Amino acid sequence: MLDTLDISIRKVQNSRINEVDFNNIPFGKVYSDHMFIADYEDGQWSDLRIVPYENLSMAPASSVIHYGQSVFEGLKAYKNSNGEAVVFRPEANAKRLNKSAERMCIPEVPEELFIQAMTELLNLDKDWIPNKENTALYIRPFVFAMDDYIGIKPSEKYRFMIITCPVGAYYSEPVKVKIETEFTRAAKGGTGYAKAAGNYAGSLYPAKLAQKQGYHQLVWTDASEHKYIEESGTMNIMFVINDTLITPEASSTILRGITRDSVLTLARDWGMKVEERKVSIKEVVDAAKNGTLQEAFGAGTAATIAHIKLIGHEGVDYQLPAIEEREFSNKVLKAMDAIKLGEAEDKFEWIYKL
Template identity: 80%
Template sequence: MLDTLEISVKKVEKSRIEEVDFNNIPFGRIYSDHMFIADYKDGEWTDLRIQPYENLSLAPASSVIHYGQSVFEGLKAYKTKSGQTTIFRPMANASRLNKSAERMCIPEVPEELFMQALEKLLKIDSAWIPNQNGNSLYIRPFIFAMDDYIGIKPSDTYRFMIITCPVGSYYSEPVKVKIESVYTRAAKGGTGFAKAAGNYAGALYPARLAQKQGYHQLLWTDAKQHKYIEESGTMNIMFVINDTLITPEIGSTILNGITRNSVVTLARDWGMQVEERKVSVDEIIQAAKDGTLQEAFGAGTAATIAHIKLIGHEGVDYTLPAIEERKFSNKVLKALDAIKSGESEDKFGWLHMV
C-alpha cells in the first residue's frame, strides 16, 4: 500500500452545479467546483492542496509565458450503471505525462501523487460526473514553469494542477479532414511525441487555413517529404482497408495515444488483422479512389472515435462510406463505451475504481 499523502482541502461555500444543464454541455467550457495544486521547489513537490476553482496569479516575467515550458494530459472519469466512479487508464496518463515532462526539462510527478490527487479531487466533485449517455468528466492534469525570470533555461519552480469539466461530444458530426502538405506539426528529434503546449500552438495557423476551406481538421504528414500520414490535430488516425486496421507506427513525431492503444488491443483481441507501420498518402488516396478504403477515423480521449467522412487532398475531396456501414469503428466505439460504463467485462484492467 502507498502512504497516504497529506492533501489539504478547502471547499467552495456554494456549488455551481445547479447552474449546469447536463443535457447540453459544451466541451471544455464549464468547470467543476474544485482544483488540485502542488508546487515544486527545492527539488520536491510541496503544499498539496485542493481548493475552489479560480483564476491564477502569475508574475509578468513567469517563464511559462515567455518560453512555453508546459505539458499536459487528458483523461476521463465515468459513472457506471451502479453509480461507481471509474477512470479510464489513468496510470497510462501518469506515465505519459512524465515522458512529456522529461523531454521539456520538467520534474517528474510521482505516480502516487498523481493518483491520490486525482482520486481525492474526484471524490469531492463526484456530483459533476455526468450520468447521461455519451457524457463524461474530462480531466486535465498539467505542469508549467513558475520562475519569475526572463532567461532561457529550465525553471527551478513548477506548478502541477488538475482541473475537471463535465463534457459532451467533442465533435457533433463526422469530420472532414485535409491532408497537410505544406506546414509541419513535428519533426524527428523534436517534441511531437510529447503533450507539450507549444505543439498545439504551432498547429493553430495551418488548421485555421483548412477550416476556412471547410475542413474540421488536418491530417499531418512527415516533415521531410510530406509523404507519410502521421496523426490528426486532436487524435491519432486509423484506416480500415480490405478489412485490415492500419495506423501509423508510434515514433518521435507521433503521440502514443491511449485510446489508439485501446483500439489496437481490442482489434487484435477480436482476431482482426492490424498493421502499425508507415502509411503513405498515395496509399490512402488510391484506396479511396478504388473503394478499398472502408473506414477512416480518429482515436483520442476527447472524441474517443471520430468518424472521418471526407478526406481532402490537392484540391480533391474523397468521400468515404456512410457511417452506418462502418463495421469496425462502430463496434469498437460501442465496446469502449460498454467497458467504461461497466456494462462489459474489463478484461484488460483498464478501469480504475475510485
C-alpha cells in the same frame, strides 16, 4: 496500497453545479467546483492542496509565459451502470505525463501523487460526473514552469494542477479532414511525441486555414517529404483497408495515444489483422479511389472515436462509406463504452474505480 499523501482541502462555500445544464454541456467551457495544486521547489513537490476553482496569480516574468515550458494530459471519468465513479486508464496518463515532462526538462510527477490527487479531487466533485449518453467528466492534469525569471533555462519552480469539467461530445458530426502537405506539426527529434503546450499552438494557423476551406481538421504528414501520414488534428488516425486496421507507427513525431493503444489492443484481441507502419498518402488516396478504404477515424480522449466522412487532398475530396456501414469503428466504440460503463468485462484492467 499507496501511502496516503497529505492533501489539504478548502471547499467552496456554494457549489455552482445547479447552474449547469447537463443536457447541453459545451466541451471545455464549464468547470467543476475545485482544483488540485502542488508546487515544486528545492527538488520536491510540496503544499499539496485542493481549493475552489479560481484564477491564478502569476508574475509577468513567469517563464512559462515566455518560453512555453508546459505539458499536460487529458483523461475522463464516467458513471458506470451501477452509479460508481470510474476513470479510464489513469495510470497510462500518469506515465505519459512523465515522458512529456522529461522531454521538456520538467521534474517528474510521482505516479502516486498523480493518482491520489486525481482521486481526492474526483471524490470531492463526483456529483459533477454526468451520467447521460456521450458525456463524461474531462480531467486535465498539467505542469508548468513558475520561475520569475526572463532567461532561457529550465525553471527551478513548477506547479502541477488538475482541473475538471463536465463535457458532451467533442464533435457533433463526422469530420471532414484535409491532408496537409505544406505546414509541419512535428519533425524527427522534436517534441511531437510529447503533450507539450507549444505543439498545439503551432498547429492553430494551418488548421484555421483548413477550416476556412470547410474542413474540421488536418491530417498531418511527415516533415521531410510530406508523403506519409502521421496524425489528424489532436488525434491519432486509423484506417481500415481490405479488412486490415492500419495506423502510423508511433515515433518521435507521433503521440502514443492511450485511446489508440486501446483500439489496437481490442482489434488484436478480436483476431483482426493489425499493421502499425508507415502509411503513405498515395496508399490512402488509391484505396479511396478503388473502394478498398472501408473506414477512417481519429482516436483520442476527447472524441474517443471520430468518424472521418471525407478526406481532402490536392483539391479533391474523397467521400468515405456511410457511418452505419463501418463495422470495426462502430464495434470498437461500443466495446470501449461498455467497458467504461461496467457493462462488459474489464479483461485488460483499464478501469480505475474511486
